Amino acid sequence: MGSNQPPQKIFSRNSSGLVREISTSQAFIYNFMAIGFYGFTWATLFSVGYTSSFLGANIGLAILLMAISAIPFYLSTSMLSSAMPRAGGDYVWQSRVLHPSIGFAATFSAWTVWQWYFASFLGVVITTIGFQPLFALLGLTNSGDASTAAALAAGYGQYNNTLVFEITTLIIILGFAVAALGIRFYVRLQYLLFAGSAISALTVLGVLATTSHQAFVTTFNAFMVPLFNGNQTLISQVQSAGGYYQYIINTANFPSSGFNLGNTLTLFGIIWISFGYAFWSIYNLGEIKKAGNLRSQAIMQIGSSLVFAVFLLALWYLLENVIGLPFLHAFFNLYPNAPSTFPLSFLYTPYYPALVGSISSSPLVWTVILFVATFGIFQVILIVYFASTRIMLAASLDRVLPDRLSYVSSRTHSPIIALIISAIGCEAFLYLIIYDYTFTSYFSTAGLATQIAYILISVTAILFPFRKKQIFEASPAGKYKIGGFPVLSIAGILSLFVNLYIAWIFIAGPALGFLSVSTASSIEFVIGIFLTCFVVYWIAFAARRSQKIDLSLSFAEIPPE
Amino acid sequence: MGSGFTRILFATDVHGSDPVWKKFIRGADRYKANVLIIGGDITGKNVTAVTENPDGTYSAEFQEQKHSMRNKEELERFENILRTNGTYMYVGSPSQLSELALDHYKAEKIFSELVLERLAEWVDFADKNATTPLYVNAGNDDEPGVDDVLRGSKKIVQPEDRVIKIDSKHEMISGGFANLTPWHCPRDLPEEEIARRLEKKVVLLENPRTAVFNLHCPPVNSGLDTCPKLDSSVYPPKPIMDAGGIVLFGAGSTAVRASIEKYQPMLGLHGHIHESKNIAKIGKSVCINPGSEYGEGVLRGVLVNIDDSGYKSYQFVAG
Numbered sequence: 001m002g003s004n005q006p007p008q009k010i011f012s013r014n015s016s017g018l019v020r021e022i023s024t025s026q027a028f029i030y031n032f033m034a035i036g037f038y039g040f041t042w043a044t045l046f047s048v049g050y051t052s053s054f055l056g057a058n059i060g061l062a063i064l065l066m067a068i069s070a071i072p073f074y075l076s077t078s079m080l081s082s083a084m085p086r087a088g089g090d091y092v093w094q095s096r097v098l099h100p101s102i103g104f105a106a107t108f109s110a111w112t113v114w115q116w117y118f119a120s121f122l123g124v125v126i127t128t129i130g131f132q133p134l135f136a137l138l139g140l141t142n143s144g145d146a147s148t149a150a151a152l153a154a155g156y157g158q159y160n161n162t163l164v165f166e167i168t169t170l171i172i173i174l175g176f177a178v179a180a181l182g183i184r185f186y187v188r189l190q191y192l193l194f195a196g197s198a199i200s201a202l203t204v205l206g207v208l209a210t211t212s213h214q215a216f217v218t219t220f221n222a223f224m225v226p227l228f229n230g231n232q233t234l235i236s237q238v239q240s241a242g243g244y245y246q247y248i249i250n251t252a253n254f255p256s257s258g259f260n261l262g263n264t265l266t267l268f269g270i271i272w273i274s275f276g277y278a279f280w281s282i283y284n285l286g287e288i289k290k291a292g293n294l295r296s297q298a299i300m301q302i303g304s305s306l307v308f309a310v311f312l313l314a315l316w317y318l319l320e321n322v323i324g325l326p327f328l329h330a331f332f333n334l335y336p337n338a339p340s341t342f343p344l345s346f347l348y349t350p351y352y353p354a355l356v357g358s359i360s361s362s363p364l365v366w367t368v369i370l371f372v373a374t375f376g377i378f379q380v381i382l383i384v385y386f387a388s389t390r391i392m393l394a395a396s397l398d399r400v401l402p403d404r405l406s407y408v409s410s411r412t413h414s415p416i417i418a419l420i421i422s423a424i425g426c427e428a429f430l431y432l433i434i435y436d437y438t439f440t441s442y443f444s445t446a447g448l449a450t451q452i453a454y455i456l457i458s459v460t461a462i463l464f465p466f467r468k469k470q471i472f473e474a475s476p477a478g479k480y481k482i483g484g485f486p487v488l489s490i491a492g493i494l495s496l497f498v499n500l501y502i503a504w505i506f507i508a509g510p511a512l513g514f515l516s517v518s519t520a521s522s523i524e525f526v527i528g529i530f531l532t533c534f535v536v537y538w539i540a541f542a543a544r545r546s547q548k549i550d551l552s553l554s555f556a557e558i559p560p561e
Numbered sequence: 562m563g564s565g566f567t568r569i570l571f572a573t574d575v576h577g578s579d580p581v582w583k584k585f586i587r588g589a590d591r592y593k594a595n596v597l598i599i600g601g602d603i604t605g606k607n608v609t610a611v612t613e614n615p616d617g618t619y620s621a622e623f624q625e626q627k628h629s630m631r632n633k634e635e636l637e638r639f640e641n642i643l644r645t646n647g648t649y650m651y652v653g654s655p656s657q658l659s660e661l662a663l664d665h666y667k668a669e670k671i672f673s674e675l676v677l678e679r680l681a682e683w684v685d686f687a688d689k690n691a692t693t694p695l696y697v698n699a700g701n702d703d704e705p706g707v708d709d710v711l712r713g714s715k716k717i718v719q720p721e722d723r724v725i726k727i728d729s730k731h732e733m734i735s736g737g738f739a740n741l742t743p744w745h746c747p748r749d750l751p752e753e754e755i756a757r758r759l760e761k762k763v764v765l766l767e768n769p770r771t772a773v774f775n776l777h778c779p780p781v782n783s784g785l786d787t788c789p790k791l792d793s794s795v796y797p798p799k800p801i802m803d804a805g806g807i808v809l810f811g812a813g814s815t816a817v818r819a820s821i822e823k824y825q826p827m828l829g830l831h832g833h834i835h836e837s838k839n840i841a842k843i844g845k846s847v848c849i850n851p852g853s854e855y856g857e858g859v860l861r862g863v864l865v866n867i868d869d870s871g872y873k874s875y876q877f878v879a880g
Contacts, residue, residue: 086836086854096879187806397840399876406840408784423782470580471857474645476624549876558591558860558880560583 032278032304033383033429037201037311037376041274045312046319048354049267050332052508056260060316062267067309069268070275072494073454074301076461077279079488082294083464091394097460097467100272101541103555104400105533107391110453113529115388116425117446119381120433121174122425123168127152131167133354137366140226165434169427171378175385176423179382182412186386190379197376201311203368204356208318211359216322217245223358236343246329252330268498269505271312273447278305280387294476300560319352331355385426387419397472398541398554445522448506452530454499459494468557570878572862573777573832574700574853577605577647577676580703582683584860587874589693592864592878596727597693598720600832601700601737601777603683604676604707605647610661611636613652623648628745630731642873645858649675651730677706691716696725700777700832701739701748720775724765730869731827732772739778739833740814743793756816769824771871779813779831783841785850786813786834796830821846827871830863836872840875847872 049059080093087093091111095103139146151163178186211219221243228235241247270544278301319328353373357366393415396406407417465472465486472478472486480487507523541551570588575581578774582603589597611630619630623643630636640650651671653661661668687695697717699707711719718725720735727733738748738755748800750758755778766772779785790808801808812834821829821843829848838852838861851863860880866873 084854084859085858086852086857092879183806184803187803191806271618397838397877410782413784413787470645471859474642474856475857476626478642479626479628504686544876547874549864549874551876553592553864553878553880554876556591556878556880558584558587560587560858 028300028303032307033190033379037197037308041271041312044273045267045270046316046328047332047335048270050328052255052333054260054263054267055255056257057262057267059267060313060320062264063271063309063312063316065265066268066271066275067306068373069498070272070278070305071302072491072498073276073458074279074305075298075491076458076488076495078294078297078301079475079477079480079491080457080461080464081297083468083471083477083488085293088394090453090460091391092555093460093464094456096411096557097464098456100398100400100551100555101194101534101537102456104391104395104537105530106456108395108405108536109530109533110450112388112391113423113425113533114446114449115384116418116422117429119169119384119388119422119426120172120430121169122377122381122384123175123430124164126171126374126377127164127167129351129353130370130377133351133357134366135186135369137354137357137370138363162434165430168430168434171381172423172430175378175381175426176419178382179386179389179419180409180412180416182409182414186382190382193375193379193382196372197379200368200372200376203365203372204353205314207356207359207365207369208315208322211322213322216324216359217243219359220245237545238501243375245324248334249326249330252334254326254329254333263510265501266505266509268502269447269509272502275305275308276450277383278308280383290368317415323352323355372511385422388422388425389415392418392421399544399549399551400537409544430478445506445525448522449526449529450504451499451503451506452526455496455503458492458496458499461495463491464494465489566866566868566873567731568592568594568598569596569598569727569773569830569865569867570862571598571600571775571830571849571865572851572853572860573600573830574602574835574855575599575647575833575860576602576702576853576855577644577649577679578855578858579641579644579647579856581647581855581860583686585862586687586690586695588862588878588880589691592862593880594694594864597691597695598727598733598775598830599697600735600775600830601698602658602702602832603697603699604680604703605649606702607647608649608651608672608675609643610658611639611650611652612658613654619652644679647855651675660790664723669741673706675702676704677710680707680710681713684710684717685798687717688715694718694727696720696727696733696735696775698735698737698775698777699748700737701742703737704747724762724871727773728867730771732766732768733775734772735775736762736764736817737777738805740816741811742812743791743798750848752814755814756808759816759820763820763824767824772826773822773828773830774817774821774824775830776814776817777831777838778833779849779850780818780829780841780843781813781815782811783813783818783843783848784811784839785831785841785848786835787837787839788809788812788834818843821848828865828867830865838877847875849875851877 023455045059049057049062050206079091081089084093084096087096089107091103093103094106132149135145135152136149139149152161152167154161154163180191224238224244228238238244238247241250353369357369362364392401392405395401396403396418405418405421406415408414411418465488466479472488476487477488482490537551544551570585570592572581572588574586574733575585585597585599588594589832609621611619617632619636619639621628621630621639623639628639630639643650660782661671687697693719697721698720699711701873707718708721711717719735721737725733736755736758738750738758739746740752740755741749746857759776763769778852787809789800790810792801813831817831825844825846827846829843829846831848831850832853834850835853835855837850839850843856848866851861851865854861860878862878862880864876864878866875
């Protein structure tokens with residue numbers, strides 16, 4: 001060793017565990033794949049954000065402000081992860097800092113039970129965003145495809161649509177099969193799906209970017225002509241309006257409005273549903289805690305959410321400039337508010353990819369935009385499917401849930417029993433989505449449910465430096481203080497405000513069109529599931545006590561002195 | 562608890578963390594354990610050099626962050642942080658540290674002295690505070706001098722080369738070695754040698770089926786040994802990535818697995834892979850790895866309840 005060797009390098013040993021970090025690009029991809037191009041936000045933001053529920057909202061500004069507002073949360077999770085890299089995530093953080101019953105109830109309800117709902121919801125979205133519009137477009141020249149499109153669209157909101165139920169059931173089974181085949185296969189497939197979704201997303205942007213506003217209007221008007229089916233009244237009205245594009249705008253008669261900051265901010269709820277997943281890929285390689293790891297974690301989580309924001313912003317900018325804001329307002333507002341007058345009813349639901357697809361006359365482009373988009377949706381389904389088993393495994397090892405749940409196949413190393421339960425849970429939610437009219441629109445409810453977990457993570461971040469002082473002071477995060485007050489706690493406070501606000505949006509904010517149910521039902525359901533999980537913990541507590549196992553010892557800290 | 566009931570508190574890979582050791586000793590009362598076992602890797606991996614500056618202040622770099630201590634009190638607080646992490650501290654003048662940078666042999670000697678000094682403190686703590694039988698084994702990361710320090714204790718029993726009766730019915734054999742690792746640790750052994758040593762130990766047992774196999778290295782592909790696969794053509798080794806994900810594999814020992822499969826002990830207690838907290842059954846043998854969070858000062862352990870009829874239940878604890 002040379003004389004200019006820094007002092008800390010004098011005493012490094014060939015001890016086990018010393019591992020080089022993975023590259024920045026590898027870590028970034030790992031993080032970004034957790035959000036994915038196509039997920040909840042992508043599926044819902046533009047359909048809901050242009051409706052009269054959000055009059056005067058600026059979607060682009062909402063995306064930007066959400067990306068900035070998310071930073072304290074990512075800072076919190078990065079610091080907690082750097083302080084407890086082997087803990088295993090928020091289930092353990094909350095169990096240690098708050099109480100094991102809260103840690104279990106919050107994470108099991110948000111990251112297991114409600115993920116079953118999200119997986120089923122996205123499974124249905126595969127049909128509504130991908131398959132149905134693709135068959136509808138192909139059906140313009142092929143009656144067989146048109147029949148398929150009609151069958152996939154039957155029933156308002158797909159209620160009682162057995163075909164959609166069957167297709168989504170197959171998707172759920174496929175997700176189970178992929179996850180059951182083991183992590184190596186799952187990781188490889190996920191990578192391919194992500195690549196496919198990237199191609200689809202970039203194609204959408206590319207088609208929009210190479211189309212002028214006037215070209216869209218002209219193309220759209222020409223596209224709609226064959227769909228009038230000889231309806232002379234309609235033809236006459238369209239001619240008076242100067243084309244179907246303007247006809248839709250006139251029909252909707254969307255109220256004009258200036259910029260409304262309040263409505264802009266209430267879009268946080270929809271945007272956060274995807275943004276929030278960037279922290280799911282928390283991991284740490286090796287046991288050497290470094291400030292570099294903390295920095296990397298923070299940069300990767302914030303970075304991946306910012307890249308997602310850039311993608312959304314690009315999409316927003318192109319949609320408004322190519323398709324036009326008045327048309328977007330009219331198009332998305334007619335569906336929930338006056339469905340009988342909704343144009344393009346053959347496309348069934350108002351998602352923008354089909355609108356973008358209609359710009360092109362190429363079935364290949366339609367396939368890439370619509371069918372390949374389903375790769376991305378399926379990728380997110382796999383993430384939530386696999387991740388929903390995480391809490392089950394952890395809670396099973398901690399003796400809160402039955403031992404069988406932590407069974408892992410010796411061949412594929414996948415948690416088969418937990419995956420079966422996830423599949424059943426997804427199917428149960430799917431049944432309710434399709435066959436229970438009142439249940440279908442529990443999207444905002446699911447959002448509220450996951451907010452409980454985000455709020456408790458924020459509280460954990462605030463309290464951690466004080467309740468686990470020794471662990472905190474010994475971690476890289478321990479050095480960051482402002483006026484002696486931990487930055488982690490400051491980040492936690494800011495994150496708490498943001499997440500409480502988002503929870504308020506799901507409780508008292510504007511109705512998300514077809515995505516929300518009455519507030520009372522939402523709150524009852526969310527609290528009901530949370531309390532059920534809470535009770536499950538205490539049942540386990542009592543049951544284990546009879547086996548001489550005291551669950552109060554699982555996370556109780558022993559004072560060393 | 563009824564007669565014939567034994568509760569084991571097992572922890573492993575404490576790697577020099579002061580609070581973890583002390584919590585472990587106190588764990589007997591807290592967890593009502595009547596046998597305490599540490600499975601190996603008790604010494605730390607790093608020394609942090611602290612420069613004593615001419616103006617009486619101190620400076621160091623730790624976890625890639627610069628630390629400045631204005632006085633001895635702040636230095637003591639800094640040392641507590643290091644002790645929580647399992648790291649040792651060496652204070653020297655700039656010239657002393659520069660000299661050490663050139664003298665690898667001397668640096669190693671200082672490292673060993675610090676390791677054994679802290680271990681001696683731990684032994685002293687155990688001698689004063691342990692209230693139950695206490696079995697502490699060295700692991701593959703621990704240098705040879707560790708055994709002598711452990712054997713000097715009044716309360717600690719070093720179980721490596723003997724059969725221990727942990728209660729009236731159950732025996733225990735121990736092995737702190739591990740299969741070869743990319744880091745060439747002091748007690749890394751080839752699988753054939755591990756197999757040979759295990760056979761030598763097992764033949765001393767009256768009844769392997771009621772025994773505890775306290776083997777630092779977990780059985781291969783058991784779920785207790787899952788960790789990132791490493792490219793050891795570079796140093797330090799680098800995780801292998803595939804399709805955007807880290808490749809995981811079972812790093813455990815084939816010889817340990819073969820021995821468990823053959824002799825079907827009641828219980829296997831393992832460590833070595835810190836991130837692989839899990840429980841597995843190999844035939845009728847229950848094998849457990851509680852993992853380790855030594856770097857955070859968290860005692861990760863497992864309580865195992867056994868009685869005359871055998872294994873009854875387990876509970877992971879993190880205190």
